[in-house]
Structure formats: structure tokens, C-alpha cells
Amino acid sequence: MxxxxxxxxxxxxxxxxxxxxxxxxxxxxxxxxxxxxxxxxxxxxxxxxxxxxxxxxxxxxxxxxxxxxxxxxxxxxxxxxxxxxxxxxxxxxxxxxxxxxxxxxxxxxxxxxxxxxxxxxxxxxxxxxxxxxxxxxxxxxxxxxxxxxxxxxxxxxxxxxxGGPGIWRPRIRVDVSTGIDHFSGDRGRERFHSLAIGVTLWRELTVLAGYDSLYTFGQREERYRIGAASAPIDGLEVEATAAWTPENEILADRELTAGASYRLLSWLTPLVGWRHLDYSGGAGDRIDVLQCGARVHPVDWAWIEGKYQFAEARNSHTTEGGGVRIGASWQGIEPQLGWFRAEEAAPPLQPAMVTSWTAGVAFVHDNGGLRIDGSVEERGGQWYRSGIAVGLFSRY
The missing domain is CATH 1.25.40.10 (Tetratricopeptide repeat domain)
Structure with missing residues (x-):
């Protein structure tokens, strides 16, 4: 175009x-x-x-x-x-x-x-x-x-x-981010801080480790993450992560995610993903989420992404939802807009229909960048949430 x-x-x-x-x-x-x-x-x-x-x-x-x-x-x-x-x-x-x-x-x-x-x-x-x-x-x-x-x-x-022969020089990326969420009603204000380090080794294989500190429902919880991503052949990208939260009251004890995308055509990339959340407690505390979708490039510098998700808890409670995102990339500036609507049944909250809107922009350079994101969420009449997050990353 x-x-x-x-x-x-x-x-x-x-x-x-x-x-x-x-x-x-x-x-x-x-x-x-x-x-x-x-x-x-x-x-x-x-x-x-x-x-x-x-x-x-x-x-x-x-x-x-x-x-x-x-x-x-x-x-x-x-x-x-x-x-x-x-x-x-x-x-x-x-x-x-x-x-x-x-x-x-x-x-x-x-x-x-x-x-x-x-x-x-x-x-x-x-x-x-x-x-x-x-x-x-x-x-x-x-x-x-x-x-x-x-x-x-x-x-x-x-x-x-x-450098000299035999010197191994992996590529390293460091991400730091912080954000604030404001909830209507008694829940008030919450915040998070995050740090992640990724190292690209060989054959497009990247391993990462991360730490999140979250203040939610009036208490602090810490989450640890490890993962890997690879692009084994042109057009194919796969990734998997595992996260756990010791001594938790709100977040999932364990969370596993996996996803893949393949550039099938110059303008079409199918997407597939899976997420598993395991909460301590009785029945209904394990949730599996399946996602599928596609990213379409109507022009080389912009894309549209649509996703559908199906979630099932151990107690057979099922939910569905979907959303769309649009984005662009122009001379190091990458804006995005998104909308998502799905029923959510994650403990300790009661099932409710959640609708969210997101907007953000990244400023990307060869050795790093800055990202700013804003979001608004409405949870079935229970509350409204507005949030802003800022992230920095650097490559070495």
C-alpha cells in the first residue's frame, strides 16, 4: 500500500x-x-x-x-x-x-x-x-x-x-517495567514491578528468567518466571513459560503457557496458545485456556490480530471470549490498540464478564526502547479499573 x-x-x-x-x-x-x-x-x-x-x-x-x-x-x-x-x-x-x-x-x-x-x-x-x-x-x-x-x-x-575466535558472545536483553492500577470502590490502588533477563544462545533459542512483585487486594505477592523462545525455521516462532508464586493468597500457585505462530503467507500468520493456571484449594481451582487466532498484514507496516479463547475449570465451568488488536510500525514507533471481552472465572473472584480496552506505544531503537501502555477494564458491574504501565528494555 x-x-x-x-x-x-x-x-x-x-x-x-x-x-x-x-x-x-x-x-x-x-x-x-x-x-x-x-x-x-x-x-x-x-x-x-x-x-x-x-x-x-x-x-x-x-x-x-x-x-x-x-x-x-x-x-x-x-x-x-x-x-x-x-x-x-x-x-x-x-x-x-x-x-x-x-x-x-x-x-x-x-x-x-x-x-x-x-x-x-x-x-x-x-x-x-x-x-x-x-x-x-x-x-x-x-x-x-x-x-x-x-x-x-x-x-x-x-x-x-x-571478538577473537572461540569467544562466545550471547545476546542479552534486560526488561524492567512498573505500573499502577486504580479500581473503583474499596479496592483502591494497586501496583506492580517487574524485571526480566533474556539470553539468546544459538539457533534463535532464547532463555529468560523474570521476577514480578505485585501489590493486590491489600497484600504483596512475588512471582518467579522462567521460559524459552525459539525460531527454529524461517516464519515459525514458538515459546513456553512457567511461573510460580510461593506463599500466595491471590495469584495462581503455578502458571504454564505455550504458544506458536507461523508466517504462512506474507500477509497471514496463524496463532495458537495454551495457558494453565493451578490454584491451591478445592475443586474448580485449575483452569485451562486455549486460544487461536490470526494476524493479518493488510500493508507491510501495519497488522490486525484477532483471537478467540475457550477456558475450562476443573469443575466444568466453561467460558468463552475473544478480542482484536491493531498495530503499526513506522521508523521505530510502534503504536497498538486493543479490545477484549470474555467471561472470567479465576479464583478468588466470582465469574463475571470482563471487557477491556488497551492502548500503547513503543519507541524502539537498535539497542533498546521505551514502552508506555494504558488500559481500562470493566468487570461485570463489580468495578472499573484504569491503569498505566511503563517499561524499558536494553539489548547487549
Whole structure:
């Protein structure tokens, strides 16, 4: 989908006369990406079989974060000139940006078979190898660049960051968050604090440990979490966590969750999840929740997610519900909106229909980010809750 600002630029160009390929290059050099995109679209419309104009359009579209659309344009450019190594590298790069590491690696292997010592292909092949947790393979690619171009700053910087042979450098992420909830009636105000540390090991496997301190119903409870997540193949993500709350009065003694998603099509990702809560006490204190849904990408920079859930307690009390979320990602800014409605029967509360609305925004950079979330909840006439949470994360 073309961004509205690009449509405005296209209209302006139409009134001023058709833009040329050189106009697009000039605007691109000035950092005016929507204007450059409009010019390159004009150039492609004038000459659809020009791979250079198509490649430039793919470049500025990708730089604006619309990687799926950019990938399609790179494929078109490469089809027009199949033997062009630079076009194949452009396609591999946008696939790398989308974490399609296996496809990107295959693209680059094909280039290096034809041009074994092409520096641009070797640099990117090293980046892809490192993303696949193959540091020694990455080192080999970057050293090949230096053997051809001694002192190359890009290869030297990558090797310096990688460290010496045999040094294991896991990726670490630290999350801290805090939040306040205000309830109508006598329940008043409650708060929570949370800390989690994740370490990415190999083959896209991440292990995590977390601690939560919650003040609820006038008392403090502490919860501990461990978990793992993996992306064993392109498009597939799986995760599982276990949490327990010793000396609890309100929260579940034990909580197990598992989930999976698979990018079936460029615009469609099915979702499935399971959650088990085990409360101390008598019958009806174990609850299993099954969820299924899908995430749809109508455009590359936005998504819509719908979920249905079915829950059953040990006493055969069953509940159903569902919800929807929408989100976007644009130049490091990621807003979200959500709505969910389901009957809830978790102890010690009586079953009630719960409706919640959420809104949040994240500001994401290469080494960390900030997230702010707000929510409003209505529980079957029992109370209204409003809350705000702030989280920070950092990558090492």
C-alpha cells in the first residue's frame, strides 16, 4: 500500500510534469524518501522494464520500513536482470531485515558462486551468518573482505565487535517495567514491578528468567518466571513459560503457557496458545485456556490480530471470549490498540464478564526502547479499573 505522503507527492509531480529517474536520485540523496519514491514510481511507470528504476524504488520503499513491498520490487528487478549481483544482494538484504535468514543466505550463496570475492555480498553474508548464530562463519566472510580490501572499515568494525575466535558472545536483553492500577470502590490502588533477563544462545533459542512483585487486594505477592523462545525455521516462532508464586493468597500457585505462530503467507500468520493456571484449594481451582487466532498484514507496516479463547475449570465451568488488536510500525514507533471481552472465572473472584480496552506505544531503537501502555477494564458491574504501565528494555 502506498503511503499517503507518497500519494500527495505523486499528485504534485503529475501537476508539474512527469518526474525522471535523475529526479529520484537527487531526492534520495537529499533524504526526501517519500518524494524520491514518487519520482521513481513515475520512472517505473514510464519504463516498466527498467531494472534500475525498479531497484531504486525498492530501495527507498525498504528504507521507509515497508520491507514486504520492497522485497516484491527487488524480485521484479532481479527478474528483469537475473545475472545482476547487486540486485540479488538488494533482495537478500531486505529479506535479512525481515529475519528471513535462510532465504537471504541462499541468495548470497548463489551470488558468491558467480562472484566469489564480491565485498558487498561477503559483508552481508557475514551479517546473515551472525544472525543465524554462526559467528565463525561470519568471521570467515569478513576476513575474506579484508584479504581483498585490506583495512576495509566495515569488515574491520564487524570483526572488532565480534571478538577473537572461540569467544562466545550471547545476546542479552534486560526488561524492567512498573505500573499502577486504580479500581473503583474499596479496592483502591494497586501496583506492580517487574524485571526480566533474556539470553539468546544459538539457533534463535532464547532463555529468560523474570521476577514480578505485585501489590493486590491489600497484600504483596512475588512471582518467579522462567521460559524459552525459539525460531527454529524461517516464519515459525514458538515459546513456553512457567511461573510460580510461593506463599500466595491471590495469584495462581503455578502458571504454564505455550504458544506458536507461523508466517504462512506474507500477509497471514496463524496463532495458537495454551495457558494453565493451578490454584491451591478445592475443586474448580485449575483452569485451562486455549486460544487461536490470526494476524493479518493488510500493508507491510501495519497488522490486525484477532483471537478467540475457550477456558475450562476443573469443575466444568466453561467460558468463552475473544478480542482484536491493531498495530503499526513506522521508523521505530510502534503504536497498538486493543479490545477484549470474555467471561472470567479465576479464583478468588466470582465469574463475571470482563471487557477491556488497551492502548500503547513503543519507541524502539537498535539497542533498546521505551514502552508506555494504558488500559481500562470493566468487570461485570463489580468495578472499573484504569491503569498505566511503563517499561524499558536494553539489548547487549
Amino acid at each position: 502506498i503511503h499517503p505522503r507518497v500519494l500527495f507527492c505523486l499528485a504534485g509531480l503529475a501537476m508539474a510534469g512527469a518526474a525522471t529517474y535523475d529526479d529520484g536520485l537527487r531526492l534520495k540523496a537529499q533524504g526526501k524518501l517519500p518524494e524520491a519514491e514518487a519520482a521513481f514510481r513515475d520512472a517505473v511507470a514510464a519504463k516498466p522494464t527498467d531494472p534500475d528504476a525498479t531497484a531504486q524504488l525498492a530501495t527507498v520503499v525498504g528504507w521507509q520500513g515497508r520491507h514486504g513491498e520492497s522485497e516484491t520490487l527487488w524480485e521484479k528487478a532481479l527478474a528483469l536482470r537475473p545475472a545482476d549481483a547487486d540486485l540479488a544482494i538488494g533482495l537478500a538484504r531486505v529479506r535479512y531485515w525481515q529475519s528471513k535468514h535462510d532465504q537471504a543466505a541462499a541468495d548470497l550463496e548463489a551470488v558468491l558462486l558467480r562472484v566469489p570475492d564480491y565485498p558487498d555480498a561477503l559483508l552481508l553474508a557475514g551479517d546473515v551468518a551472525l544472525a543465524r548464530h554462526r559467528p565463525e562463519q561470519a568471521r570467515g566472510y569478513w576476513q575474506r573482505v579484508l584479504s581483498r580490501q585490506p583495512g576495509d572499515p566495515d569488515a574491520s568494525a564487524r570483526l572488532a565487535k565480534l
